Amino acid sequence: MRFLLQVVAVAVALFFSSANGTDTDPSDASVLRVLYTSLNSPAQLTKWSANGGDPCGESWTGITCSGNRVTEIKISGLGLSGSMGFQLDSLKSVTNFDISNNNMGSQLPFQLPPNVQRLNLAASGFNGGLPYSISQMTSLQYLNVSHNQIQGSVTVAFDSLSALNTLDFSFNSMTGNLPQSFQSLTSMNKMYLQNNQFTGTIDVLANLPLGDLNVENNQFTGWIPNQLKGIVQSNGNSWSSGTAPPPPPGTPANNPNGNHKSRGNGSNSGSDGGGKSGIGGGGVAGIVISILVVGAIIAFFIIKKRSRRSSTDIEKLDNQPFAPLSSQEVQEMKPYQTSSTISINTFETPTAVNLRPPPIERLKSFDAVDMSPKPIVPPKKINTAQIRATQYSIADLQMATDSFNVENLIGEGSIGRVYCAQFNDGKVLAVKKINLSALQNPEDFLNIVSEISQLHHPNITELVGYCSEHGQHLLVYEFHKNGSLHDFLHLSDEESKPLAWNSRVKIALGAARALEYLHEVCSPLLVHKNIKSANILLDMELNPHLSDCGLASLIDDADQALNHNTGSGYGAPEGAMYGQCTIKSDVYSFGVVMLELLTGRKPFDSERPRSEQSLVRWATPQLHDIDALAKMVDPALKGLYPVKSISRFADVIALCVQPEPEFRPPMSEVVEALVRLVQRANMSKRTFSLDRSSRGETDAQDNQS
DSSP: OHHHHHHHHHHHHHHHHHHTTTTSOHHHHHHHHHHHHHTTOOTTSTTOOSSSOOTTTTTOTTEEEETTEEEEEEOTTSOOOSOOOSOGGGOTTOOEEEOOSSOOOSBOOSOOOTTOSEEEOTTSOOEEOOOGGGGGOTTOOEEEOOSSEEEEEOOOOOTTOTTOOEEEOOSSEEEEEOOGGGGGOTTOOEEEOOSSEEEEOOGGGTTSOOSEEEOOSSEEOSOOOGGGTTTEEOOSSOOOOSOOOOOOTTOOSOOTTOOOSOTTOGGGOTTTTTTOOSOOHHHHHHHHHHHHHHHHHHHHHHHHHHHOTTHHHHHHHHTSOOOOOOHHHHHHOOHHHHHOOBOSSTTSOOBOOOOSOOOSOOOSOTTGGGGSOOOOOOOOOOOGGGOOSEEOOHHHHHHHTTTTOGGGEEEEOSSEEEEEEEOTTSOEEEEEEEOTTTOSOGGGHHHHHHHHHTOOOTTBOOEEEEEEETTEEEEEEEOOTTOBHHIIIIIOOTTSOOOOHHHHHHHHHHHHHHHHIIIIISSSOOOOSOOOGGGEEEOTTOOEEEOSTTOGGGSOHHHHHHHHHTTOSOOOHHHHHHOOOOHHHHHHHHHHHHHHHHHOOOSBOTTSOGGGSBHHHHHGGGTTOHHHHHHHSOGGGTTOSOHHHHHHHHHHHHHHTOSSGGGSOOHHHHHHHHHHHHHHOOOOGGGGTTSSOTTOOOHHHHHOO
């Protein structure tokens, strides 16, 4: 009898275990249920369910498990439609994901199973671009996205995909040059790129261990590398004929011909004039080009040295250690210094926190040498009546800044330095001194001033005045005593109170409205080009004011691309690849600022582990994982935030930082999403405790933007 009771108990336990889905990891089961719903609950997926069920225990169609974890999802050729949802990155144990030969007709999700080894998405009607998360699939061996409608340039970085041996991009609409990171595919054996719209050369493939390569029916140019001859199918391109020219002096041996043999090797000498020695026509051309390039570089530095006579002195100043301020110096500081405070409790007396850099050296003037006589270039004729700003003289600004004294320096960027200026009437303003190297056409300065003076928005720093005398060009702006968002997030000391969550949302919304004004209200539209937390200034009520608006013409696209490549963290992929900045690039950079607000991290931090140095690469795969998201949130918030608000905020970020520009939303949609976030969020009063006084104003007051 006892034995019979034990058997019944075990049977009941097994029944309830199966009914509750305990055989499958709860996270995996949850993702598959979402996937089933996103695929429009198809009958072809037998045993699948949107509510409950046990994928492993019940042997759902196409699902293979190991233990309680899902390891394979193979649902190919079932006529599925819909989308794949946005939670696939939670499937940590899936190594084979095959959804090929279906009728999806949708964009690929941002995230896919991160540890997959075989990824087959072929012939399923996918459109848009490749998700950047593929860059982080370090175990990937097989990738097939052929016969879809994948568009645009390849923004996936292949640097970490050394295990990939088969890649099939064929029969899509991919454009642009092949990514240089292809050269990291050291295990690549089969590559199919045919029937796309790729351009440029295929030199980057020359050293790969390829056994099968198809690049037919693209727009490739140049020469086929020698290493690839015999294995490549290359019809339907615009290949160059004849012998390829030699590489410029100093370049690696990976040349268009792919010839890595020494010059003395006779195997390739037949086409070079019967193996004659000496320098051929191509070699002479290379030497001439090299001489011209070297001459141009030397001339550039001579001109630059002459135009910036003070660069050496400035470098000496910048390399000297900061000196601490004495109490007497603090007392003698001008109104800007005495009021340069972090004021989180905006309804009580501000707590003074010095944000300005300590004086570098007690020199009379930081920019004194810049005031030396220079040839005066007559400005282009413009009706100054159109300029809605006060015209200042050099003498006015020298007096207000104490001859541009180093102690009044409050910021420096690629365009110029910013000084605090105190005028005799008590006004405190910010003076931006434009670098001569930034102003390529000085005669256009007044046109720039005229355009900036027309910009009026509560979240844009207002232009107060300007100066154009003696070869100097300066802009005078309203001054915001609370410093920049960058200061609040990254430079505050341990005693400073952090920004509360509602204040961060308020700042994001205000900055988004400023960009919406530039992109969609101004005519013609304005690209900012330099969106970053250092250019979002905060007033005493923590309202954001976007600075440097209208100065895009002073920012060289090539310089921006260089800055992005060297690790600013704000640059969109297309800026780094093509040196072009658009309103969509602004949207990407704004998404990075939102990531800063969410995580409290810098966009690029070389002091962190390598996998976490790039904020976008580290954070993006986790934005739709609520558990991972909770760990990403700035620890300074100490958990004082509504979870739903964080999740919605992350959704907006994910849209903005998509690698494909065409899929980023316009700023009007970003504003709308943030407004809805503010309206829906029932922010508890505890979320305001970090930046409110004890007087306890209502939530509605702080939620207004």
